[in-house]
Amino acid sequence: MSAVLICHGVSKTYGRRTVLDGVSLSVEAGRVTGLLGLNGAGKTTLMRIATGLVSPTSGSVRVLGHGLPLRPAVLGRVGAALDAPAFYRWMTGRAMLRILLDTAGLRDDGRLQRSLERVGLDEAADRRVGTYSQGQRQRLALAAALLKSPDLLVLDEPTNGLDPSGVRLVRSIVAQEAARGAGVLISSHQLDEIARVCDSVVMMSRGVVSAAGTVEELGLVEADGPEGLEEWFFAHQDVADRPAGSEGGRP
Incomplete structure (x- = not known):
C-alpha cells in the first residue's frame, strides 16, 4: 500500500496565531483516514494545505508523490469538498x-x-442551485469532488446538513472510493461517524495531534455506545492543556 498524502511536521501561523503546530499524518491508497476534533482544532486548515490551497509556514507535504505547490497534473487527481459549498446560485446544478x-x-x-446519480441529485440537477436545501448543496459539493475519479479524496464535514439517508449515502460513497483504490481523508467532529467509516483516526486539538492510530488501536470499536465514544473524545481533545511528555501529549 502506498501513501497518497504525507504531511510531516506541518505548521501554519497567521501573525501571532498558531493554527497548526507540527502536525504529521499519512493517507494510504485504498484506506480512509479520519480527522477528528472540535471546531477550531485546525482540521480545515490542514485539508486546505493538503489540497494546495494554502501554503504551510513550515513542514513538508507530499501529494501523490509530489511536493507543494501542486502542478495541474497532480491537482487533476485530487477531489475535494472543503468548507461550506459555494456555488453560483443562479446556475443549475448540472451547469x-x-x-x-x-x-x-x-x-x-x-x-x-454518474456523479449526479451517485449523490442522488439526478432529479434536481436542472434546478437552480439557489433553490437547493443545505443537504442538496452538500451533495452537489460531493458530486463535484467525485468528477475526477480522484486518487486522493478530501472531504471536510461531508455529512453536515444531511438527513439520515444522506448520511448513509456518504458512508457508502466513501467506502466505494476506498474500495476503488483512492485514499480518503475525511474530517468530522462526530466521533460515531468517524468510527463507522474510517480505518485510522488522527485526533486534533488546538492545532496539534493528540491521538493517532487505527480504529482498533485507539479502542473505538470497543467503546460502549455514544456515551463511551464521548468519554474517549473528551479524554483526548484537551492535549494542549497537558504538561509536555504526559500521556496523549504532543508527539
Whole structure:
C-alpha cells in the first residue's frame, strides 16, 4: 500500500496565531483516514494545505508523490469538498458541474451524470442551485469532488446538513472510493461517524495531534455506545492543556 498524502511536521501561523503546530499524518491508497476534533482544532486548515490551497509556514507535504505547490497534473487527481459549498446560485446544478469539468480539462464521458446519480441529485440537477436545501448543496459539493475519479479524496464535514439517508449515502460513497483504490481523508467532529467509516483516526486539538492510530488501536470499536465514544473524545481533545511528555501529549 502506498501513501497518497504525507504531511510531516506541518505548521501554519497567521501573525501571532498558531493554527497548526507540527502536525504529521499519512493517507494510504485504498484506506480512509479520519480527522477528528472540535471546531477550531485546525482540521480545515490542514485539508486546505493538503489540497494546495494554502501554503504551510513550515513542514513538508507530499501529494501523490509530489511536493507543494501542486502542478495541474497532480491537482487533476485530487477531489475535494472543503468548507461550506459555494456555488453560483443562479446556475443549475448540472451547469455548475459542467463548468467545473471544463475548468479541470476533463472530457465528459458520462462522468457528470454518474456523479449526479451517485449523490442522488439526478432529479434536481436542472434546478437552480439557489433553490437547493443545505443537504442538496452538500451533495452537489460531493458530486463535484467525485468528477475526477480522484486518487486522493478530501472531504471536510461531508455529512453536515444531511438527513439520515444522506448520511448513509456518504458512508457508502466513501467506502466505494476506498474500495476503488483512492485514499480518503475525511474530517468530522462526530466521533460515531468517524468510527463507522474510517480505518485510522488522527485526533486534533488546538492545532496539534493528540491521538493517532487505527480504529482498533485507539479502542473505538470497543467503546460502549455514544456515551463511551464521548468519554474517549473528551479524554483526548484537551492535549494542549497537558504538561509536555504526559500521556496523549504532543508527539
